[in-house]
Amino acid sequence: MKIIAMIPARYSATRFPGKLMKDLGGKSVILRTYEAALNTELFDEVYVVTDSEIIKENITNAGGNAIVSKKEHECGSDRIAEAVTDINTDIVINVQGDEPFIDKTSLSKLIEVFKADTKNEIDLASLKVQITNKKDIENPNNVKVITDVNNLAIYFSRSVIPYHRDATINVKYYKHKGVYAFRKQALLDFYNTPITPLEAAEKIEAIRYQEIGKKIKMVETTVEAVGIDTPEDLEKAKQYLNL
Template identity: 85%
Template sequence: MKVIAMIPARYSASRFPGKLMKDLGGKSVIVRTYEAALQTNLFEEVYVVTDSDVIFKAIDQVGGKVIMSKTEHECGSDRIAEAVEFIAADIVVNVQGDEPFIDAISLSKLINVFKVDVKKEIDLASLKVQITNKKDIENPNNVKVITDVNNLALYFSRSVIPFHRDKEVSVKYYKHKGVYAFRKQALLDFYKTPMTPLEAAEKIEAIRYQEIGKKIKMVETTIEAVGIDTPEDLEKAKQYLNKHV
């Protein structure tokens, strides 16, 4: 089973333009992410997929594998699918370009889903983390996920799911972390399918996989990533780097 990593890397970002090229301890954020993915030793190959000449050159200069997107894309799955179509691979892991401190333990758990899936019934694996704060649960920016008893995703939503009608029954809420491992074919099927109705309504790409019949296995993690979405996040990342690296 050949496992590769793809790091989608857009230069533009509404909240923090050019964040992937910001300096983080003497290296750009995207270079740190690329090198961290290599250092996990989980992947046979690691690629950065970008729409930016600047990012392309940054990865190329450190001897990295980098692919330029041919067209504009709505989401990371589309960008990765275009790039991976002619690359030999069984499992493709989407590594977030703005999370330079990679959670190798959780990624390993995602890959293991496919190692034990001898009947090849699972199309995707993704991460969830329990949330307990009321504001976090009600925040539409936090995508919630509910699963069946086998941890297969039933639905993703920006709304509060499940609805806690019977207060005598205990309910757990889980936030979906947008880290995926795909069977290559599932990724290509997604890419060749137009945006689906519920996906369009919620603006959650995982729903398209469900609407076209793909099975998504959710893996619980307790590790919150150090992501960089704002200048303040970058300062926190610098402090984290100084303490842990």
């Protein structure tokens, strides 16, 4: 089974423009992420997929693999799918470009889903983390996920799911972490399907996979990633790097 990592890397970012090229301990954020993915030794190959020649040069000058997208893309899955079309692989892992401190344990769990899936029934695997704070549960920026008894995703939503109608019942809430492992064909099927109605309503790409019949296995993790969305996050990352 060949497993590769793809790191989608847009140069522009609404909250923090150019964040992937910001300095983090003498290297750019995206280069830190690329090297961290390599150092996990989980992948046969690692690529950065970007819309920016600046990012591409930063990676290739360091001896890395980078691909510039030919088209404009709305989401990471589309960007990765275009890049992976002509690459020979079985499993593709989407590694977040703005999370340079990679959680190897969780990525290993995603890979194990496919190694254990001898019947090739699972199309995707992704991560969920339990949340207990009321504000986090109600925050529409936190995508929630509910699963069946086999941890297959039933639905993703920015709304509070499940609705806790009976207070005597213990309910757990899970936030979806946007780290995916795909079978290559599932990724290509997503790419070749227009945006679906529920996906368009919720602005959650995982829903398109469900609307076209793909099975998503959710893996629970307790690790909250150190993501860089703001200048303040970058300062926290610098402090984390020095620990």
